[in-house]
Amino acid sequence: MILRPRVEDTRTIGYYLGKVIVGLGTVMLLPMVLGLACNEFNPALDFCIGAQISLIIGILLIKLCDTDEDLSWMQGMIVVSLSWLVAMVLGAIPMFLSGHWHSFLDACFDSMSGFATTGLTLVRDLDHLALSHNFWRHLIMFVGGQGIVIVILSLLVKGTSGAFKMYIGEARDEKILPNVVNTSRFIWLVSIIYFILGTLVLGVVGITEGMPKGSAFFHGACIFMAAFDTGGFTPQSQNILYYHSAAIEMVTIVIMILGAINFRLHYHIWMGNRREITKNIETVAFFFSVSLLFVLVAIGLNQMQAYPYASMLFRKGFYQFISGHTGTGHGTLYAPQFINDWSQLALVGLIIAMALGGAVCSTTGAIKMLRVGVVMKALFQDIKRVILPDKSIVIQKFHHIRDVFLEDHQARTALIITLAYLALYGIGSLVGMLLGYPFLSSLFESTSAAANVGLSCGITQPAMPAALKITYIFQMWAGRLEFISVFTLIGFFVAAIRGK
Amino acid sequence: MRWLFRTVFFAVFFLFAARACYAQPVSSADLINNATRFDAARISYEGEAIGDIMYRGNFAWVNLHDGTNAIGVWLEGDAAKTIQRTGSYQSKGDWVEVTGTFHRACIVHGGDLDIHAETVRVIKPGRPYAEKLNVRKINFALVLLVILGAVWILKQLKLK
Numbered sequence: 001m002i003l004r005p006r007v008e009d010t011r012t013i014g015y016y017l018g019k020v021i022v023g024l025g026t027v028m029l030l031p032m033v034l035g036l037a038c039n040e041f042n043p044a045l046d047f048c049i050g051a052q053i054s055l056i057i058g059i060l061l062i063k064l065c066d067t068d069e070d071l072s073w074m075q076g077m078i079v080v081s082l083s084w085l086v087a088m089v090l091g092a093i094p095m096f097l098s099g100h101w102h103s104f105l106d107a108c109f110d111s112m113s114g115f116a117t118t119g120l121t122l123v124r125d126l127d128h129l130a131l132s133h134n135f136w137r138h139l140i141m142f143v144g145g146q147g148i149v150i151v152i153l154s155l156l157v158k159g160t161s162g163a164f165k166m167y168i169g170e171a172r173d174e175k176i177l178p179n180v181v182n183t184s185r186f187i188w189l190v191s192i193i194y195f196i197l198g199t200l201v202l203g204v205v206g207i208t209e210g211m212p213k214g215s216a217f218f219h220g221a222c223i224f225m226a227a228f229d230t231g232g233f234t235p236q237s238q239n240i241l242y243y244h245s246a247a248i249e250m251v252t253i254v255i256m257i258l259g260a261i262n263f264r265l266h267y268h269i270w271m272g273n274r275r276e277i278t279k280n281i282e283t284v285a286f287f288f289s290v291s292l293l294f295v296l297v298a299i300g301l302n303q304m305q306a307y308p309y310a311s312m313l314f315r316k317g318f319y320q321f322i323s324g325h326t327g328t329g330h331g332t333l334y335a336p337q338f339i340n341d342w343s344q345l346a347l348v349g350l351i352i353a354m355a356l357g358g359a360v361c362s363t364t365g366a367i368k369m370l371r372v373g374v375v376m377k378a379l380f381q382d383i384k385r386v387i388l389p390d391k392s393i394v395i396q397k398f399h400h401i402r403d404v405f406l407e408d409h410q411a412r413t414a415l416i417i418t419l420a421y422l423a424l425y426g427i428g429s430l431v432g433m434l435l436g437y438p439f440l441s442s443l444f445e446s447t448s449a450a451a452n453v454g455l456s457c458g459i460t461q462p463a464m465p466a467a468l469k470i471t472y473i474f475q476m477w478a479g480r481l482e483f484i485s486v487f488t489l490i491g492f493f494v495a496a497i498r499g500k
Numbered sequence: 501m502r503w504l505f506r507t508v509f510f511a512v513f514f515l516f517a518a519r520a521c522y523a524q525p526v527s528s529a530d531l532i533n534n535a536t537r538f539d540a541a542r543i544s545y546e547g548e549a550i551g552d553i554m555y556r557g558n559f560a561w562v563n564l565h566d567g568t569n570a571i572g573v574w575l576e577g578d579a580a581k582t583i584q585r586t587g588s589y590q591s592k593g594d595w596v597e598v599t600g601t602f603h604r605a606c607i608v609h610g611g612d613l614d615i616h617a618e619t620v621r622v623i624k625p626g627r628p629y630a631e632k633l634n635v636r637k638i639n640f641a642l643v644l645l646v647i648l649g650a651v652w653i654l655k656q657l658k659l660k
Contacts, residue, residue: 045637052644063655127550130589210554244561312611334532
């Protein structure tokens with residue numbers, strides 16, 4: 001028997017959702033101030049309107065749903081999944097008001113793409129977009145990359161057990177420090193220190209590459225936020241190709257890889273435990289995956305003679321490849337070049353890299369390296385069981401911060417999430433094909449959306465069918481939250497309708 | 501005499517035909533979608549100069565947007581200086597025509613799709629945008645401010 005949710009459930013969910021919305025409204029004040037400082041008065045008004053709508057809704061929810069109750073698991077998951085949908089809608093308001101998005105659905109698409117750190121975009125005339133709007137596009141990647149709810153956890157919540165449930169619901173399976181609020185604050189500390197360093201480096205490189213100082217540091221800050229949070233937006237329409245700079249490409253490769261590393265690993269490296277880099281199952285799996293798949297991509301590019309020299313093949317091929325593997329989506333190619341210049345083998349290599357992603361508890365999406373490592377270990381364990389005598393006990397270990405004995409439930413969980421991702425990639429591809437796009441292009445774009453990558457082979461554009469936009473929004477949302485909180489929300493609505 | 505007439509006729513015909521083909525600017529979509537066909541060809545391309553002009557030694561990069569895509573143009577620093585205004589939120593950039601060699605994967609620039617310009621001409625100068633305040637947005641923001649104030653007061657009253 002399905003039980004209908006209680007009024008208290010809705011009230012608790014509404015209360016915490018209200019807090020998240022107030023937090024979001026406050027964040028909108030940053031681009032508003034930037035707009036005023038840069039004499040961009042209409043964009044400043046866009047953010048003023050967006051912030052006020054958010055604050056009104058947030059305060060009303062807090063007031064109407066005022067409660068002292070802590071969150072249950074179900075409520076925590078629903079708060080997270082709803083927060084991301086509400087953030088998408090509210091975050092789209094200033095974008096839509098700017099007039100650079102064809103419809104509110106397009107603005108919602110970019111808003112979800114930003115928060116989920118995907119990087120697919122439907123913006124029109126990006127090269128004339130206001131600085132404040134451009135800053136907002138990148139800021140939502142920074143906020144979404146750390147986790148929208150984590151922002152609220154670290155700023156508005158003093159420490160409750162409900163916080164942990166929201167933390168897990170936002171696809172962060174690991175605590176770095178014993179207290180989840182301290183964990184969130186550590187993630188912010190790491191991100192802000194890297195933000196300062198990254199912006200400085202990118203700004204200086206930009207100046208040496210001929211950009212004016214102000215522009216170099218603005219671009220540096222935006223690109224850092226997009227690269228570290230494996231987002232992929234840039235302030236100009238040509239993405240990283242705009243800079244025509246090998247130095248900027250090299251710096252962004254380093255930042256993308258830093259963003260794809262587990263925050264727990266960052267913590268251990270900061271604490272001086274550098275050996276963890278070479279021992280950790282995720283970094284080992286990432287190294288093997290990058291090595292093997294890039295060979296595939298390089299062979300594919302060579303088949304097509306896409307680039308006459310090995311150095312060019314490496315610069316173009318490896319940049320798009322590592323951008324795809326880390327789930328960033330920065331690119332130095334035009335979308336049609338993937339289809340025209342890259343062979344099917346190279347595209348398949350890139351699609352597999354996008355599908356696998358980076359580390360858990362990082363800013364990347366997709367299946368992730370820990371699960372790939374665990375599934376491979378489980379496979380080896382089963383092969384050993386078959387090969388060795390029946391009476392032998394087969395033990396499989398892996399190293400992830402500490403030595404862990406592989407148990408069946410770990411392998412099962414990893415496999416279920418992997419299968420869920422594969423199904424999500426498949427659903428998007430199917431919808432693409434139903435709407436008349438070729439198989440490989442559909443698979444490429446669907447994987448890019450669901451794995452929160454952002455590379456495009458040309459399907460994503462304002463003229464694409466609304467059904468496909470909605471499909472990609474769903475994929476970005478479900479892929480970013482890793483399904484559990486999304487399934488819980490669906491279950492909640494089913495229970496509300498059919499429950500007794 | 502007839503032979504001379506024919507020669508002059510064909511020479512003039514081919515001259516005009518070549519000029520017509522050469523002068524016709526190629527769109528960015530054509531260049532990107534048919535990059536192999538245009539590779540290493542002399543082409544004419546025009547678009548709005550956007551973003552920053554990035555000087556690299558005696559040369560510079562300018563990105564020209566023709567309304568569909570922007571393509572990077574590698575040109576001499578002196579030629580780049582003829583471009584006075586680039587497109588941004590606050591201005592419409594100069595509309596520039598370049599003639600030069602198109603590269604699908606430029607050997608000099610690490611495989612970038614670009615144009616190495618030989619001639620650069622500003623067809624239409626850019627202009628600053630005068631931002632007019634949107635009165636409807638101001639009114640809407642003021643109404644929201646009143647509602648926000650009322651909600652805030654309501655919250656404070658109930659708390660007490």
